[in-house]
Amino acid sequence: MELEERPNKAVKRDPKGVRLNILRVSSKEFAEYGLSGARVNEIAALTKTSKRMIYYYFGDKNGLYRACLEAAYSHVRAGEEKLDLAGLAPDKALAKLVGFTFDHHRKNPDFIRLVMIENIHKAAYLKSSDIIRKVNSAAIKNLTGIITRGQDAGLFRDELDPVELHWQISALSFFNVSNKPTFSALFNSELYSKEGQRTLRDHAVEMILLYVSHKKGTLL
Amino acid sequence: MELEERPNKAVKRDPKGVRLNILRVSSKEFAEYGLSGARVNEIAALTKTSKRMIYYYFGDKNGLYRACLEAAYSHVRAGEEKLDLAGLAPDKALAKLVGFTFDHHRKNPDFIRLVMIENIHKAAYLKSSDIIRKVNSAAIKNLTGIITRGQDAGLFRDELDPVELHWQISALSFFNVSNKPTFSALFNSELYSKEGQRTLRDHAVEMILLYVSHKKGTLL
Amino acid sequence: MELEERPNKAVKRDPKGVRLNILRVSSKEFAEYGLSGARVNEIAALTKTSKRMIYYYFGDKNGLYRACLEAAYSHVRAGEEKLDLAGLAPDKALAKLVGFTFDHHRKNPDFIRLVMIENIHKAAYLKSSDIIRKVNSAAIKNLTGIITRGQDAGLFRDELDPVELHWQISALSFFNVSNKPTFSALFNSELYSKEGQRTLRDHAVEMILLYVSHKKGTLL
Amino acid sequence: MELEERPNKAVKRDPKGVRLNILRVSSKEFAEYGLSGARVNEIAALTKTSKRMIYYYFGDKNGLYRACLEAAYSHVRAGEEKLDLAGLAPDKALAKLVGFTFDHHRKNPDFIRLVMIENIHKAAYLKSSDIIRKVNSAAIKNLTGIITRGQDAGLFRDELDPVELHWQISALSFFNVSNKPTFSALFNSELYSKEGQRTLRDHAVEMILLYVSHKKGTLL
DNA sequence: TATGAATGAGGCTTCATTCAT
DNA sequence: AATGAATGAAGCCTCATTCAT
Numbered sequence: 001m002e003l004e005e006r007p008n009k010a011v012k013r014d015p016k017g018v019r020l021n022i023l024r025v026s027s028k029e030f031a032e033y034g035l036s037g038a039r040v041n042e043i044a045a046l047t048k049t050s051k052r053m054i055y056y057y058f059g060d061k062n063g064l065y066r067a068c069l070e071a072a073y074s075h076v077r078a079g080e081e082k083l084d085l086a087g088l089a090p091d092k093a094l095a096k097l098v099g100f101t102f103d104h105h106r107k108n109p110d111f112i113r114l115v116m117i118e119n120i121h122k123a124a125y126l127k128s129s130d131i132i133r134k135v136n137s138a139a140i141k142n143l144t145g146i147i148t149r150g151q152d153a154g155l156f157r158d159e160l161d162p163v164e165l166h167w168q169i170s171a172l173s174f175f176n177v178s179n180k181p182t183f184s185a186l187f188n189s190e191l192y193s194k195e196g197q198r199t200l201r202d203h204a205v206e207m208i209l210l211y212v213s214h215k216k217g218t219l220l
Numbered sequence: 221m222e223l224e225e226r227p228n229k230a231v232k233r234d235p236k237g238v239r240l241n242i243l244r245v246s247s248k249e250f251a252e253y254g255l256s257g258a259r260v261n262e263i264a265a266l267t268k269t270s271k272r273m274i275y276y277y278f279g280d281k282n283g284l285y286r287a288c289l290e291a292a293y294s295h296v297r298a299g300e301e302k303l304d305l306a307g308l309a310p311d312k313a314l315a316k317l318v319g320f321t322f323d324h325h326r327k328n329p330d331f332i333r334l335v336m337i338e339n340i341h342k343a344a345y346l347k348s349s350d351i352i353r354k355v356n357s358a359a360i361k362n363l364t365g366i367i368t369r370g371q372d373a374g375l376f377r378d379e380l381d382p383v384e385l386h387w388q389i390s391a392l393s394f395f396n397v398s399n400k401p402t403f404s405a406l407f408n409s410e411l412y413s414k415e416g417q418r419t420l421r422d423h424a425v426e427m428i429l430l431y432v433s434h435k436k437g438t439l440l
Numbered sequence: 441m442e443l444e445e446r447p448n449k450a451v452k453r454d455p456k457g458v459r460l461n462i463l464r465v466s467s468k469e470f471a472e473y474g475l476s477g478a479r480v481n482e483i484a485a486l487t488k489t490s491k492r493m494i495y496y497y498f499g500d501k502n503g504l505y506r507a508c509l510e511a512a513y514s515h516v517r518a519g520e521e522k523l524d525l526a527g528l529a530p531d532k533a534l535a536k537l538v539g540f541t542f543d544h545h546r547k548n549p550d551f552i553r554l555v556m557i558e559n560i561h562k563a564a565y566l567k568s569s570d571i572i573r574k575v576n577s578a579a580i581k582n583l584t585g586i587i588t589r590g591q592d593a594g595l596f597r598d599e600l601d602p603v604e605l606h607w608q609i610s611a612l613s614f615f616n617v618s619n620k621p622t623f624s625a626l627f628n629s630e631l632y633s634k635e636g637q638r639t640l641r642d643h644a645v646e647m648i649l650l651y652v653s654h655k656k657g658t659l660l
Numbered sequence: 661m662e663l664e665e666r667p668n669k670a671v672k673r674d675p676k677g678v679r680l681n682i683l684r685v686s687s688k689e690f691a692e693y694g695l696s697g698a699r700v701n702e703i704a705a706l707t708k709t710s711k712r713m714i715y716y717y718f719g720d721k722n723g724l725y726r727a728c729l730e731a732a733y734s735h736v737r738a739g740e741e742k743l744d745l746a747g748l749a750p751d752k753a754l755a756k757l758v759g760f761t762f763d764h765h766r767k768n769p770d771f772i773r774l775v776m777i778e779n780i781h782k783a784a785y786l787k788s789s790d791i792i793r794k795v796n797s798a799a800i801k802n803l804t805g806i807i808t809r810g811q812d813a814g815l816f817r818d819e820l821d822p823v824e825l826h827w828q829i830s831a832l833s834f835f836n837v838s839n840k841p842t843f844s845a846l847f848n849s850e851l852y853s854k855e856g857q858r859t860l861r862d863h864a865v866e867m868i869l870l871y872v873s874h875k876k877g878t879l880l
Numbered sequence: 881t882a883t884g885a886a887t888g889a890g891g892c893t894t895c896a897t898t899c900a901t
Numbered sequence: 902a903a904t905g906a907a908t909g910a911a912g913c914c915t916c917a918t919t920c921a922t
Contacts, residue, residue: 013885013921034340037256040913052887055914115402116336120254123401135406163409164420168392168427174399175391181343182335183390187360189383200384203431207388210430211423235902260896270904271897281896455881474780476697480917490883491918501917555842556776560694563841580847603849604860608867610843611835612828619834621783622775626795629823640824643871647828650870651863673900673906700892712908715893 019057021048027068031110034117035065066125069118072111077135079104085142090150091209097142098169098208102201105173112177139166147212156212165212172204239277241268247288251330254337255285286345289338292331293351297358299324305362310370311429317362318389318428322421325393332397359386367432376432388431392424459497461488467508471550474557475505506565509558512551513571517578519544525582530590531649537582538609538648542641545613552617579606587652596652605652612644678709679717686714687728691770694777695725722785729778730791732771737795739764745802750810751869757802758829758868762861765833772837799826807872816872825872832864 025046029038040061044051058064083100085093105112118126143162150156180192190196245266249258260281264271278284303320305313325332338346363382370376400412410416465486469478480501484491498504523540525533545552558566583602590596620632630636685706689698700721704711718724743760745753765772778786803822810816840852850856 015885018885034254034256036254037340039911041911050887051914053885056886061913113340115399116340119399119401120257120333120336120340121401123405126402126405140407161409163407164411164423166407167395167403167411167420168423170399170403171395172388172391175387175395178398179335179339179390179394181339181341182346183387185343185346187383187386189381191384191387200387203384203388206434207427207431210434211427214426214430238902259894261894269902272903272905275897276902458881474694474696476694477780479915481915489881492882492884495918496881553780555839556780559839559841560697560773560776560780561841563845566842566845601849603847604851604863606847607835607843607851607860608832608863610839611832614839615827615831615835618838619775619779619830621779621781622786623827623830625783625786627800627823627826629821631824631827640827643824643828646874647867647871650874651867654866654870675906678906699890701890710908711892712894713906716907721892 018049018053022054022057022064023067023071026054026064027072027110027114030065030068030117031113035062035121038065040064062125066129069114069125070129070131072114073131073135076104076108076111077138080142081138083142085146090146090153091155091213093146094150094212095205095209097146098173098205099201101169102173102176102204105177106197109177112174115174116178150212157215160212165208168211169204169208172207176200238269238273242274242277242284243287243291246274246284247292247330247334250285250288250337251333255282255341258285260284282345286349289334289345290349290351292334296324296328296331297354301358303362305366310366310373311375311433313366314370314432315425315429317366318393318425319421321389322393322396322424325397326417329397332394335394336398370432377435380432385428385432389424389428392427396420458489458493462494462497462504463507463511466494466504467512467550467554470505470508470557471553475502475561478505480504502565506569509554509565510569510571512554516544516548516551517574521578523582525586530586530593531595531653533586534590534652535645535649537586538613538645539641541609542613542616542644545617546637549617552614555614556618590652597655600652605648608651609644609648612647616640678713681708682714682717682724683727683731686724687732687770687774690725690728690777691773695722695781698725700724726785726789729774729785730789732774733791733795736764736768736771737798740802741798743802745806750806750813751815751873753806754810754872755865755869757806758833758865759861761829762833762836762864765837766857769837772834775834776838810872817875820872825868828871829864829868832867836860 022043026038026043029043029046032038038061040051040054043064044054047054054064058067080100083097085096088096118124140162143165147156147160147162147165151158151160176197184192191200242263246258246263249263249266252258258281260271260274263284264274267274274284278287300320303317305316308316338344360382363385367376367380367382367385371378371380396417404412411420462483466478466483469483469486472478478501480491480494483504484494487494494504498507520540523537525536528536558564580602583605587596587600587602587605591598591600616637624632631640682703686698686703689703689706692698698721700711700714703724704714707714714724718727740760743757745756748756778784800822803825807816807820807822807825811818811820836857844852851860
């Protein structure tokens with residue numbers, strides 16, 4: 001006698017599960033088709049529940065989109081915080097952070113796409129979300145620590161802005177994912193092969209490290 | 221004898237002008253709202269002509285979008301070709317190219333947004349467009365020349381891929397525009413002030429030059 | 441021995457209070473938005489109890505509306521019955537009744553609006569309500585008495601129908617409240633100022649008294 | 661051989677006809693069920709055209725309702741202007757005007773119902789309609805003329821406000837139609853028989869004339 | 881008696897597109 | 902080459918109501 005999940009009487013109320021299920025499905029749809037491109041009907045069909053529940057939990061399509069965005073940021077930042085850099089030398093720590101960011105973005109294309117979409121919408125939903133206040137700190141704090149330690153050790157140049165450094169790391173890591181389609185279409189290169197991606201990441205790390213290590217007057 | 225060009229009839233027939241007008245208006249709309257977000261009705265209303273003409277000239281909404289995309293690429297590449305780097309030393313040439321690209325992207329946010337949108341659509345329209353064949357060459361040829369000259373002069377490292385270098389320059393220049401909304405929303409920094417943008421560009425140039433000048437074993 | 445009235449259990453059971461609370465809230469909502477315009481959700485939210493209770497006590501939305509209507513009529517007629525006209529001369533009594541009715545309607549706009557709504561619905565709910573039998577009597581009886589006394593005293597004309605007289609008094613008193621919005625919007629007059637309302641009421645009294653006092657042949 | 665309207669190829673474009681048809685159908689529906697009670701689907705079904713055209717011509721349900729309201733007022737005021745009172749003595753003119761108004765309202769119950777509905781909505785749509793400015797004048801001007809002539813002839817009392825007089829005439833004429841359902845339900849009288857209506861109208865005329873003819877001190 | 885979760889039916893509206901002139 | 906009218910399909914959303922606990 002087997003234990004089967006009784007499919008004809010699965011009368012289990014699971015609000016959190018329902019909410020999460022909707023969120024997961026719709027995140028994929030929004031990432032795939034954009035805010036106006038995604039279809040509530042389609043999202044509902046892919047869900048374990050009904051269209052009605054989407055409105056019950058999220059109010060409207062925009063509310064659902066906003067919830068997806070917030071969930072995505074929360075999830076991503078949660079991942080970043082697991083990274084332990086405290087024990088490493090500042091240059092090693094930074095190298096690890098850059099490599100991690102590059103890989104992390106690459107492994108979370110849906111998040112990248114949501115951010116792209118949010119940028120298309122001029123960050124309208126991000127601006128009106130309370131999640132912002134909690135998010136910006138972590139990454140910048142990490143970098144501030146590394147920079148300070150690097151400067152104290154005489155490894156890094158003096159004038160370094162943690163926000164700018166975050167921008168630079170993000171640029172290289174984000175663009176890699178966001179513009180893969182057009183870049184691949186325009187240049188039939190090997191950059192998006194497994195090997196090419198490893199090279200790209202290594203060189204991104206290299207660029208950042210060369211930049212922070214560069215003392216004025218040395219070269220330019 | 222036929223009556224050609226009846227000048228007293230107030231019917232202005234200007235196919236090219238009409239086409240161009242539609243293209244300009246719709247490019248702005250697509251850049252602003254995305255492919256599914258833009259409205260054919262709205263585009264027609266902003267046009268000097270009527271909705272019928274859009275279908276007459278471009279077939280359907282997607283056709284119009286494709287035409288906008290092609291026009292945007294053509295226009296942008298035309299701008300890039302005006303840049304004369306032949307007379308400069310390779311490092312100066314590269315510095316100028318990076319700075320130019322950074323500024324160029326910054327001044328053409330609608331183009332950037334169209335590319336973002338095209339990436340959201342997985343480059344589906346770019347892939348099926350004949351424009352590709354003509355576009356990829358110019359930028360890469362430029363870079364290939366600079367790299368060769370730089371290597372011959374002993375200024376640049378050996379293993380440099382022009383496509384990868386283009387990717388790196390693009391990443392820094394593109395992200396600056398594409399992610400301005402979310403970045404500004406998340407970090408209230410000065411990076412998008414006039415001063416901040418100059419710094420960002422200078423450092424982008426610096427990063428690229430440090431990278432190509434770096435000889436193995438020197439640092440990492 | 442049973443435990444009655446467990447006072448230390450914080451569960452307030454107050455059926456009558458709950459019913460009344462629902463009735464009060466929903467009367468306002470129906471008066472404000474009409475039968476189809478009112479929202480069960482909104483009513484429930486404004487209530488001290490939950491949506492389930494509405495259905496428990498009133499069956500459905502229409503049942504709730506019917507209950508509101510009945511409660512409104514009961515309440516209004518109760519107010520009217522407090523009026524004591526027995527000791528007054530018939531003309532004074534009538535004058536007082538008209539003035540009272542005018543003021544009474546003015547002070548109970550929600551009741552007027554419920555009656556308007558019921559008229560929009562062709563009195564469908566009133567027709568099927570047992571309240572009718574008890575309501576029509578009071579006002580008419582009052583008027584019948586006054587008329588008889590007035591005629592006996594030679595003050596009033598002969599052919600007077602109490603129901604018609606009620607109609608006439610009602611018309612002037614009801615319209616004043618029911619059509620205030622459109623009338624105010626169409627004519628920017630002073631009729632709805634405090635002073636204007638007093639005048640309107642005085643003239644309503646005057647109109648009715650002139651009418652009942654008028655003997656055939658005198659004027660027209 | 662007969663001339664039949666070819667029903668299978670009625671390819672006649674008739675924008676005005678379509679608009680009017682929609683307006684007629686929807687006026688009935690709004691008058692019957694109210695703004696929120698009316699159904700766009702039902703309106704469309706009763707129309708010679710499709711639901712889509714409703715939105716093409718009127719924007720949305722509220723826009724359609726507003727158009728109905730404006731059309732109703734226009735139509736009614738047009739009817740009133742046909743009334744020629746200039747050649748009559750002031751008391752006869754007023755008598756005719758009151759009688760006409762009473763009958764006119766009685767014959768246009770849908771208009772009355774639309775006004776009732778608009779009052780339920782606190783005249784929100786009337787307020788924001790430009791039609792107002794043109795409508796209020798006609799009726800008041802008529803009355804002003806009659807009053808002046810009556811006063812000059814020594815027939816009417818001195819202190820008469822044309823707007824108030826309009827209010828009084830309207831009250832008796834409007835209430836007769838608006839409250840017929842509840843009044844009939846509450847009092848099983850003969851007031852709404854053919855005979856009763858004639859009486860009611862005659863007495864309305866009488867009330868108004870007695871009122872305007874009444875000189876201070878005579879009675880009250 | 882009480883509550884949050886759930887729902888089917890149907891509401892209003894908008895879209896890209898085509899037609900008749 | 903040009904225009905206003907017309908449209909079917911599908912979009913998003915809300916309603917009164919019931920269910921499971």
